[in-house]
Amino acid sequence: MSAHGRRVVIGVGNDYRRDDGFGPLVVAGLAGRQATDPRLADVDIRVSDGEPTRLIDLWTGAGLAVVVDAVLDDGHHAGHRHELALDALADDYSASSHTISLGSTVALGQVLGRLPGRLVVLAVSGTEFGFGQGLTPPVAAAVPAVVERACELVAEP
Amino acid sequence: MSHRSDRTLDVRSLARVEGEGAMHVRVSGDAVEDVRLDIYEPPRFFEAMLRGRRHTEPPDITARICGICPVAYQMSACNAIEDACGVTVDPAVADLRRLLYCGEWIESHTLHIYLLHAPDFLGYPSALDMAKDRRDLVERGLAMKKAGNEIVEVLGGRAIHPVNIRVGGFYRTPSPRELAPLRDKLRVALDQALDTVRWVAGFDFPDFHHNHELLALVAPGRYAIESGTVATTAGLTFDVRHFEDHIVEEQVPHSTALHALHARLAGRSRYAVGPAARYTLNRQWLSPLALEAATAAGLGADCRNPYRSILVRAVETVYALDEAIRLIDRYEPPARPFVEVPPRAAVGYGATEAPRGILFHRYGLDADGLITSARIVPPTSQNQASIEDDLRRFVSGRLDLDDEQLTWQCEQAIRNYDPCISCSTHFLDLTVERR
Numbered sequence: 001m002s003a004h005g006r007r008v009v010i011g012v013g014n015d016y017r018r019d020d021g022f023g024p025l026v027v028a029g030l031a032g033r034q035a036t037d038p039r040l041a042d043v044d045i046r047v048s049d050g051e052p053t054r055l056i057d058l059w060t061g062a063g064l065a066v067v068v069d070a071v072l073d074d075g076h077h078a079g080h081r082h083e084l085a086l087d088a089l090a091d092d093y094s095a096s097s098h099t100i101s102l103g104s105t106v107a108l109g110q111v112l113g114r115l116p117g118r119l120v121v122l123a124v125s126g127t128e129f130g131f132g133q134g135l136t137p138p139v140a141a142a143v144p145a146v147v148e149r150a151c152e153l154v155a156e157p
Numbered sequence: 158m159s160h161r162s163d164r165t166l167d168v169r170s171l172a173r174v175e176g177e178g179a180m181h182v183r184v185s186g187d188a189v190e191d192v193r194l195d196i197y198e199p200p201r202f203f204e205a206m207l208r209g210r211r212h213t214e215p216p217d218i219t220a221r222i223c224g225i226c227p228v229a230y231q232m233s234a235c236n237a238i239e240d241a242c243g244v245t246v247d248p249a250v251a252d253l254r255r256l257l258y259c260g261e262w263i264e265s266h267t268l269h270i271y272l273l274h275a276p277d278f279l280g281y282p283s284a285l286d287m288a289k290d291r292r293d294l295v296e297r298g299l300a301m302k303k304a305g306n307e308i309v310e311v312l313g314g315r316a317i318h319p320v321n322i323r324v325g326g327f328y329r330t331p332s333p334r335e336l337a338p339l340r341d342k343l344r345v346a347l348d349q350a351l352d353t354v355r356w357v358a359g360f361d362f363p364d365f366h367h368n369h370e371l372l373a374l375v376a377p378g379r380y381a382i383e384s385g386t387v388a389t390t391a392g393l394t395f396d397v398r399h400f401e402d403h404i405v406e407e408q409v410p411h412s413t414a415l416h417a418l419h420a421r422l423a424g425r426s427r428y429a430v431g432p433a434a435r436y437t438l439n440r441q442w443l444s445p446l447a448l449e450a451a452t453a454a455g456l457g458a459d460c461r462n463p464y465r466s467i468l469v470r471a472v473e474t475v476y477a478l479d480e481a482i483r484l485i486d487r488y489e490p491p492a493r494p495f496v497e498v499p500p501r502a503a504v505g506y507g508a509t510e511a512p513r514g515i516l517f518h519r520y521g522l523d524a525d526g527l528i529t530s531a532r533i534v535p536p537t538s539q540n541q542a543s544i545e546d547d548l549r550r551f552v553s554g555r556l557d558l559d560d561e562q563l564t565w566q567c568e569q570a571i572r573n574y575d576p577c578i579s580c581s582t583h584f585l586d587l588t589v590e591r592r
């Protein structure tokens with residue numbers, strides 16, 4: 001474990017909802033590399049449906065939490081990658097979960113004193129969130145870069 | 158001069174919620190002309206996807222339909238497949254399934270009570286706003302929910318989309334020593350649940366009652382959760398195998414949604430499922446502690462005020478915790494974690510009580526165990542007609558409210574039923590059209 005405490009990477013989404021499967025696919029990629037990539041040693045790799053209390057439980061007490069998600073936004077082209085730190089998560093950020101948006105979940109964690117030491121969101125703009133399997137090509141193309149970026153983040157001192 | 162004032166309330170959906178929906182209320186003058194709730198239901202997609210899959214796959218696949226109640230989908234799927242294959246599970250396995258299901262009830266009910274429903278009664282726009290003032294309450298809710306979460310994690314292998322469940326039982330069953338640590342946590346959560354009943358009993362409930370026929374599973378001798386016979390408050394009873402003889406799902410004329418169906422009782426009318434229906438038909442089989450809590454909270458023989466469903470959920474949370482402790486105390490591991498489920502050409506039926514109400518599955522299998530047909534009837538589609546009826550009557554009495562207030566109160570009325578869409582409507586924009 002790092003000197004800064006537990007590190008967790010959380011892939012948010014549902015792989016039966018097209019581009020929403022981005023988060024789970026990225027963490028599957030990380031899990032596949034964990035045995036051979038020393039940067040991922042002792043990193044807690046999880047999947048979440050985004051339900052806010054479970055997200056809060058997953059990152060409570062962590063020194064670093066990296067949340068990987070797909071978002072629906074009109075302002076960027078499909079496959080555009082976003083990297084957001086804690087303070088950039090506006091309440092209306094469109095990575096919504098079953099009940100509360102990710103921004104609101106962060107705000108709730110803040111009120112409850114249950115935020116990780118550092119929170120980074122790696123997101124990709126998606127276009128298809130209907131029922132079905134498989135990412136759209138622009139979102140699928142973003143997977144390797146986000147896997148690598150997550151590895152870099154958890155390896156930072 | 159005409160004083161006709163037409164207005165339309167449209168609440169549209171967001172991406173990525175387990176059930177997605179839209180609410181539409183059209184008012185003309187002092188008359189409610191149209192009320193409709195469009196729900197885009199995930200089961201329709203999964204029914205198609207299941208065809209051609211092996212008979213062992215539905216528990217894993219259907220668990221993905223809902224992040225809040227995967228266990229319900231898994232248990233209904235197991236019941237249906239085992240029915241088709243003529244298999245009965247070990248009683249100890251059945252007890253473990255009931256324990257697992259208690260965990261899901263605790264999670265789901267607590268989430269709804271504390272994060273979705275209570276803010277409505279206390280005048281907060283969201284759980285976040287409530288937490289700013291009453292952090293202690295939200296902390297209590299999260300602690301209770303975590304207790305349910307841990308049951309699901311221990312038995313299911315992980316908290317979401319449990320991976321330890323299979324047709325015929327579990328891949329692996331826990332030792333008594335593994336379950337023991339849960340007991341102390343559940344005991345603490347039980348005290349918190351009793352406090353929750355007392356807390357919500359003090360809420361101010363609107364004076365609103367319905368006359369829907371209530372439908373739930375009943376299992377004489379125990380509060381129905383993982384199995385039972387279907388019963389209604391009008392005296393209708395039937396075996397789960399005859400579910401489709403009595404329940405008719407029909408495409409509603411107004412709906413433009415491809416997946417929206419309304420369920421009705423054949424030859425009768427709308428009906429409602431969920432905690433209030435379950436409580437009304439199963440009250441006598443609550444544990445003494447839960448029954449005492451219900452009585453002290455003012456719940457009588459039935460519950461026909463949908464706003465008081467929060468109270469029933471609180472009582473059912475007490476029951477689920479009490480029952481989970483009882484099941485852990487008497488737990489003896491089964492000789493084998495599962496029984497083999499050899500396929501055969503047959504049709505199987507299964508139903509369980511999901512947190513939101515009865516969840517029906519039916520699968521047709523060929524001799525090789527490939528699925529030839531699948532049918533899933535979720536609680537939300539069964540409640541849809543009743544919710545619309547509530548909204549129609551509710552809006553009629555509140556036309557003096559402005560659109561914002563009326564929309565907010567309609568959303569509350571919808572949330573009484575805890576449909577998956579309750580979350581989406583909480584955050585949606587309102588469009589008002591006037592002619």
